[in-house]
Amino acid sequence: MRPGHAAASRWPGTGTDRVSSTVSTIMCQLLGLNCAAPTDVNFSFSGFAERGGNTDHHADGWGIAFFEDKACRLFIDHESSATSPVAEMVKRYPIKSRNTIAHIRRATQGGPLLENCHPFMRECWGRHWIFAHNGDLHDFAPTLGDHYRPVGTTDSERAFCLLMESLRARFDGAEPSLDAIFDALADVTNEIGRHGIFNFLLSNGQALFAYCSTRLHYLVRRWPFSTAHLIDADMSIDFARYTTPEDRVAVIATQPLTDDEVWTTCEPGELLMFRDGEVARQTIVPVPEAVLERARAGCPSGDRPRTATV
Known part of the structure; x- marks a missing residue:
């Protein structure tokens, strides 16, 4: 049995964050796992789900997707992850996958409806x-293809549709290599x-792609494994009891999930591709200074207050 992931060392609570912590508390939060072997997410998701209404206020819906080769099991719910019976099922059901993406939502564009859940x-x-997306896009009404x-009304889903249209147009025909997709x-x-x-x-089941516009962290757990303790729940696990030397897991999150491990803080603009539980490629896609300034000011939604429709 391989649990939610495998362990590492220590993340100091005074990490070198490069933008205001207000950004992550106002907007959504992301969680991803990329693994060398099928692995369940129970431990990480147990802490992550608490941020959807208990330890934080991302309570406008949630979702999680588990890849099985080319296909996905997708669970979404417009209820908060801290109270959702579906989330409780996911915590207890050891679905194993090599690529998993989860999201808890703090709505900025689009109401707290099922079709708007990531x-x-x-x-x-x-x-x-x-x-899955964490952020807020302004003046963003792209012309989409056929x-x-x-389905919903979020800027996030519009961005995903544009991204997919762009990939399809660029590689019309045979499926491209992962390196070509990364570029x-x-x-x-x-x-x-x-x-x-x-x-x-973003994932297609072969790799997991992650982009840090303002805030993202990751760690890689590998042999020899040790213990980890969640920040948002009084829960620890000794990964050495469940893992083998062949196991390796990359965990990517908006905010670190554990308080006794080393988490790497991504640079703004860092695009990464994870394969088999480790970083396979990385590059910098510069973030416009205006975006960084808005993030430093703690105003991810610009000057607009959060409206009554979200």
């Missing part, structure tokens, strides 16, 4: 693609990122 799923080249249209993502991320904060996780 992650979003689309098909391309005979595979499911999964996307293949991908939003294409850098281009479209640069285009979308001009409109605002655009932290995201």
